[in-house]
Amino acid sequence: MKCRTCRGPAIIDLKAHNANFCAEHFLAFCREQVARAIKKHRMLAPDERVLVAVSGGKDSLAVWDLLLELGYQADGFVIGLGIGDYSETSTQYARDFAAVRGLTLHETSLRDDHGFDVPTAAAVTRRVPCSACGLSKRHLFDRAALEGGYDAVATGHNLDDEAAVLFGNALRWNTEYLARQRPVLPARDGFPRKIKPLIRLGEREMAAYCVIRGIDYIVEECPMAAGNKHLRYKEALNAIEAESPGSKHAFYHEFLARAADLFTADVDGTDAGSGALGACQRCGSPSSNEVCAFCLLVERTAGAVPVTLRERAGADR
Amino acid sequence: MKCRTCRGPAIIDLKAHNANFCAEHFLAFCREQVARAIKKHRMLAPDERVLVAVSGGKDSLAVWDLLLELGYQADGFVIGLGIGDYSETSTQYARDFAAVRGLTLHETSLRDDHGFDVPTAAAVTRRVPCSACGLSKRHLFDRAALEGGYDAVATGHNLDDEAAVLFGNALRWNTEYLARQRPVLPARDGFPRKIKPLIRLGEREMAAYCVIRGIDYIVEECPMAAGNKHLRYKEALNAIEAESPGSKHAFYHEFLARAADLFTADVDGTDAGSGALGACQRCGSPSSNEVCAFCLLVERTAGAVPVTLRERAGADR
Secondary structure (H helix, E strand, O other), rough: OOOOOOOOOOEEEEHHOOOOHHHHHHHHHHHHHHHHHHHOOOOOOOOOEEEEEEEOHHHHHHHHHHHHHHHOEEEEEEEOOOOOHHHHHHHHHHHHHHHHHHHHEEEEEHHHHHHHHHHHHHHHHOOOHHHHHHHHHHHHHHHHHHOOOOOOOEEEOOHHHHHHHHHHHHHOHHHHHHHHHOOOOOEEEOOOOOEOHHHOOOOHHHHHHHHHOOOOOOOOOOOOOOOHHHHHHHHHHHHHHOOOHHHHHHHHHHHHHHHHHHHHHHHHHHOOOOOEEEOOOOOOOOOOOOOOOHHHHHHHOOOOOOOOHHHHEEEHH | OEEEOOOOOOOEEEEEEEEEEEEEHHOOOOOOHHHHHHHHOOOOOOOEEEEEEOOOHHHHHHHHHHHHHOOOEEEEEEEOOOOOOHHHHHHHHHHHHHHHHHHOOEEEEEHHHHHHOHHHHHHHHHOOOOHHHHHHHHHHHHHHHOOOOOEEEEEEOOHHHHHHHHEEEHHHOOOOHHHHHHOEEEOOEOOOEOOOOOOOOOOHHHHHHHHHOOOOOOOOOOOOOOOHHHHHHHHHHHHHHOOOOOHHHHHHHHHHHHHHHHHHHHHHHHHHOOOOEEEEEEOOOEOOOOOOHHHHHHHOOOOOOOOOHHHHHHHHH
C-alpha cells in the first residue's frame, strides 16, 4: 500500500477516494479537502475571523486545527452542558487543546451561567435531551459570535453527520429542512453565518487526523444520544458505504449539486421568507416571539431540581 | 391480540398501521389498500382490461388475485427467462394459479421465441443480468398489452420494492429517475399505461396474503439477483422500519405527496419531453432509434452458446 502522493509506505486507505496516503500527505489531503469546501461554498474570506463551536470531540478540535493550519483567525467556544462526567471530560479536552497551543477559548456553563443543564432540561420539557442541547448550543454560539464580532461560526459536522441528517430529512421528505440543509447558512435576521468546513471528510478521516496530529479528544459518544435516530441513519449509510465506497459522498454532494435548489425554490415559493425578526425582550437575540426559545427554556427550568445522569439512569430502569 | 375490525383473535400484527387483523379482515384490509391506491392514483377505471405481469412470485400472483377480487378484468402474462430451474419452477406456479382458477395466462419464452435467455444475454453484454432481464420484461409486457388491446399493464411492485428503488435514486439524487418514479405511468408514445397497485402493501403483507388465500408461489429470490444493490437498500430500510414502524410508507408516500412534482417540473423544464417516437424497423415497437433495444439484444445474442446457470456459477469461482 503506497502513498498516492509520494509512493512511500501508506498508513491509511481511503476507499471512497480510491487512494492511500502516508501520514504527511494524509494531513495535506485533509487540508486540501477543507480548503476546497471553503472555496467552493464561499465559507470564509482569507481575512475573516471565525469562532469554532468546540465540544472536545475529534471533529470540532480537528476543524479548529485545520482552520488554523489554513491560516484563518480561529478562536474556540465551549459550552459546559452538565451531562455528568462526559461534559467535564470533553470540556477539559478543549481547554487542553487551547492551552498547549496558546489559543483563545471562550467558555460558558449552562448550570453556572444559565441555571440549568441538559439532563434537567430534558426532564422538565419531557423531550429528548438532544432537543434542549441543540437549542442551547445554537443560541449560545450565535450570541458569542455576534458579541465577539466574529464573521462566522464554524462547526465540526463531517460528511457522516451531514449525510445522516440528509437521510433523516429525505426519509420524511421534509422539504423545509431539505431546503435549508446547506454547508453555509448566510448571516441573516441577526444570526451569524454558519459554516461546515468538514463536509468532504468522514468520521474515520477525522479520527485519523487527530491521531496523526497528536490531538487528544473525547472518544465516547454523548451518553444521552445513545440509540437516537441519527446514529441509526449513520449505521444504515455505513452498510451502504461498505459495499459501495463513495456512496455517502455522492449522496450528500449530489444533493447539493442537483436537488437542494429544487427544495429551496419550493419553500421560497410557498413562504415569502421570514423577513426581519424582532429581538427577544430578555436577551436581545433575534426571535420571532417576544421571548426567544432559549430564554423560555431558562424560565421553565429555573428552580427545577437538577437531574444527575445517575438519577436519570435509575429512573429509566 | 385482537382483530381491529371484529375483535376476534388476530393472526397478524401490522406495526406500520398500528393494527392487528384476523385472516378474513386482513384480506379485506389488503383489498382496501389496493382499492385506495387505484382510486387515489387513478390507475384503472372499472371497465378497463388489465394485463398482469406475472413472475410466479408472491407479489405478481397476489396483485392478479386482488385485481380479480376487486372486479377487474385481469389476464396474466408470463415470460420464460431461462434462468435454469428458477424460471421453470416460477413459470409453473403461474400456470397452476391460472389453471385452477380458469384464468387466461399468456406465455412467451425468451429462448424458444427470441433465441436467447437471461444468463446468456448477461454474458454477451457483460452487464448485470438484471439489465437484460428488465429490458426484456418491459419490452415483452408492453408489446403483449398493446397487441392484446389491454388498457394497462399491472406489476407486483410492492411498497418495499418502490421504497428501495426510491432510496437508490435518492442516494445518487438521480433527478430524472426521481421524476419518473410514479405509481402510474400514463400511456405515452405508443407505450401502454403501467400501474403498481401494491404500493400500499409490503413484502410481509403480500406473503401473508398468499398464505391465507392458498396461493402457492416461488419463495426463492432470483439466483441472479443475489447481492444486488436493490436487496441492500431493502435491508437498510428494513433496519430503519424495525425501529420506526411506518418509515417505509412515509418515505415513499411523502415522496409522492411532497417531492415528486419538484423533480418532474425540473426535468420538464430542462428537457422538452421525448415527443413522438418512431417505430423499431424490426418489431414495430416505439423506439427512439431505428432498431429498439430489445431487437438489438436479440441480434447480439443470436448464435451465442447458451450459458446455463451451472456453467456460470463455475466460471465465477
